[in-house]
Amino acid sequence: MDEARRGGRRRPGLKLLLFLHASLFLNVFFFCYLVLSRHQPPPGWARSAARDAEAVAAIDCSGHGRAFLAGGGLPACECNACYSGDDCSQLLLDCPADADSEDPLFLEPYWQQHASTSSIVLPGWQCMSSQTMGGDFISAELDRHVRLLHKAAENAITDGKFILFGSEVAELLHALVHALSADNASSSPACLVASAPHNPFGRRQHECIGIRSNYAKGSVSPATKIIEYVTSPNDPDGLLQQSVLGASAVIHDHAYFWPHYSSIPAPADEDIMLFTISKISGHAGIRLWWAVIKDQKTYQKAAEYMSLNTMVVSCDVQLRVLKLIRVVIAEMGKGGGIFEFGYKTLKTRWSKLHKLVSSSNRFSIQPLLPRYCNYFKRIRDPSPAYAWLKCETEEDKDCYSVLKTSGITSRSGTLFEANSHYTRLSLVKTEDDFDLLTMRMEALLSKELIASS
Amino acid sequence: MDEARRGGRRRPGLKLLLFLHASLFLNVFFFCYLVLSRHQPPPGWARSAARDAEAVAAIDCSGHGRAFLAGGGLPACECNACYSGDDCSQLLLDCPADADSEDPLFLEPYWQQHASTSSIVLPGWQCMSSQTMGGDFISAELDRHVRLLHKAAENAITDGKFILFGSEVAELLHALVHALSADNASSSPACLVASAPHNPFGRRQHECIGIRSNYAKGSVSPATKIIEYVTSPNDPDGLLQQSVLGASAVIHDHAYFWPHYSSIPAPADEDIMLFTISKISGHAGIRLWWAVIKDQKTYQKAAEYMSLNTMVVSCDVQLRVLKLIRVVIAEMGKGGGIFEFGYKTLKTRWSKLHKLVSSSNRFSIQPLLPRYCNYFKRIRDPSPAYAWLKCETEEDKDCYSVLKTSGITSRSGTLFEANSHYTRLSLVKTEDDFDLLTMRMEALLSKELIASS
Secondary structure, three states, rough: HHHHHHHHHHHHHHHHHHHHHHHHHHHHHHHHHHHOOOOOOOOOOOOOHHHHHHHHOOOOOOOOOEEEHHHHHHHEEEOOOOOOOOOOOEEEEOOEEOOOOOOOOHHHHHHOOOOHHHHHEEOOOOOOOOOOOOOOOOHHHHHHHHHHHEEEEOOOOOOOOEEEEEOOHHHHHHHHHHHOOOOOOOOOOOOEEEEOOOOOOOOOHOOOOOOOHHHHHOOOOOOEEEEEEEEEOOOOOOOOOOOOOOOOEEEEOOOOOOOOOOOOOOOOOEEEEEHHHHHHHHHHHEOOEEEEEEHHHHHHHHHHHHHOOOOOOOOOHHHHHHHHHHHHHHHHOOOOOHHHHHHHHHHHHHHHHHHHHHHHOEEEEEOOEEEEEOOEEEEEEEOOOOEEEOOOOOOOOOOOHHHHOOOEEEEHHHHOOOOOOOOEOOOOOOOHHHHHHHHHHHHHHHHHHHHHO | OOOHHHHHHHHHHHHHHHHHHHHHHHHHHHHHHHHHHHHHHHHHOOOOHHHHHHHHHHHOOOOOOEEOOOOOOEEEEEEOOEEEEEOOEEEEEOEEEEEEOOOHHHHHHHHHHHHHHHHHHEEOOOOOOOOOOOOOOOOOHHHHHHHHHHHOOOOOOOOOOOEEEEEEEEEEEHHHHHHHHHHHHHHHHHHHOOOOOOOOOOOOHHHHOOOHHHHHHOOOOOOOEEEEEOOOOOOOOOOOOOOOOOOOOOEEEEEOOOOOOOOOOOOOOOOOOEEHHHHHHHOOOOEEEEEEEEHHHHHHHHHHHHHOOOOOOHHHHHHHHHHHHHHHHHHHOOOOOHHHHHEEEEEHHHHHHHHHHHHOEEEOOOOOOOOOEEEOOOEOOOOEEEEEEEEOOOOOOHHHHHHHHOOOEEHHHHHOOOOEEEEEOOOOOOOOHHHHHHHHHHHHHHHHHHHOO
């Protein structure tokens, strides 16, 4: 009986021991978990941000605007031009059509259709370091993807060349003009020359004063170094351009050299080529340009200049652009890419515009010459971002004003160093903007028909 | 029976009619839904981005690094300095402690603790417009929140003043120097003077050459307009500064005038005050500065300069900073804010550093004078971002090298226009960086003890 009693006493003791071991094991487990995971945020931490974003996007803006988080954290609609009301359903009757703005909002539906693959979550701790992965403030991943993009679009040779990123074209031009200027401090810095018509945005500071006509006459002082600035396709007229001045250095602005806007006869292969995310994906609010530079010394001097002047691209911008470029490349492979989408949209718009203007004697737009496109592998018409409208009659000296009176805001040819008979119409905004533009053009052209009958 | 048959025939006919009506109604419903929602992305579109982000954050980096999306879309660890390996678990023995970098990574754990409230989802279609809500490229919401932040932190008066945003301090200084320079083109542009020691980062281009000593002697040419640049708290020594030169214009750099680093005796109320998100939230990778400007004409001239030179803050950056500031303000109200977190962390580090150095005759750091803080409502020690270390002995002429030999990378006093007996130690990096710094300091000081015994 004693043995039984002793065995009985042993069994509760054993149970207690087992329980204690289990408890201690749990202690160690919890401790390790807490210690090891102290730098890891709790599971599901991103869901609330995802839900917030979805709730905002679900706001109905009648197809005439987009929702955003307004003051006090409440979602509201940002309406397309000439639409108003909480849900953007009210069309303002006397509102001028905006054919001035350059924002490529025609690509917005593309991103809405690719909502789940193109969105990015930025956790609170992202971008605290001033060095992004890859050093020297520039993500090596972004560099790699830009090269992949050019390869996939077949629009530029980047092998063996260097890529320099900047937030604005003005920044890159500061750096490039500095790099291309003569080393000796006594000579004046290099200056930029472009052939008219041209868009001087972002480079007024570096423009050669009174050079172009002198250059043509061969009377430019040899002490001044000329850099020719060639935009191809050109803004405002969409024409593919070559350098013509025989300058010692040329900068090619290829912002629009993508299949949305232009045939790609062959990949561009010049010494200095500029591109921007804005015209590729449509994100005019994200500021990122890059220069593809052939000469290593030029690249190093420009990069050094940018570093000294803290011309740094924000980490957030790099991450966002990397995501967008990844999606563009991935979708190209599936045959439903942004170039096809963009081209189809602009082609339709050009077709409508041509129909309108072709019957007019008062107005004309630039002829569009079909050309073989190496990207689409067929002959195609160009579909430039802008129509370069000409007021043909003598009375319509100021084409900008003619359109302004008829409720269309364009951009005067005088701002492109052309004469005032020209004005530029932006065709890259939303469908609403284009519809309004065609409506006003129809009204304007119908007056011409009435007058001539 | 005929009637019954007719009734029977009528009932199937009635059923068919009802069914047809229901079907037509459904068609109309589906059509409307599709048409109305054609601009709305499908439900749950943000979840996949949320899951991706959570999967990346869940990667174990041993508490010595952070996960990010590397090449090919695969997550990898970015290790803290001197740690390596796939999971950052290997400490490199001979690696120098980084006490040079200024990235406020000491705030990283704060954001990891606030993961769910501080994360932001950027849908693919965000930031396509170059105009953010509020016009003129600057979000009115960001302006409003910056003012709220200054009010809550009680560190600056913004009422009746104007706020100008820029990506880099260099940009704001270009604009401000331009705005403060005399109108007539013949006079030379204004230049900046600061008292040593000072950090000339971002303003070398505008520094008056040979002015300071001349100014003191009263022999500066009256044609040159002087702008005094006052950093308070100062970089490198953390001291609160006043303007001393009696110049006609003063720019106050208050980047560190936040409770993490300094007592706030009273809200700053000068004519031009500079701040950056980097030192507030710790996001050195996000580039955003702002100037609080009292004079409207100065503000307008500076804003115009920035607009002409396309010095625009990216939409993504604005959205991100807006989110971070919202969290900072919200958490302050709950008593668990970033200022408390930052102050506690730096106070602990200063305490450790003082213990180390106080026993040394070879080294000294700047004395920290307690002062009443209007934010914490009590007397507190400063907890500056940097220790201004002095090598006291004659042999240690080059303090930077003394530390370098002992495995500490600091920033030489000569870079702050001080003599080489001084060097700056950054105390704002990760806990790993600070631990390594103290470890190397201990080794260095123990040599001193051995030598003196």
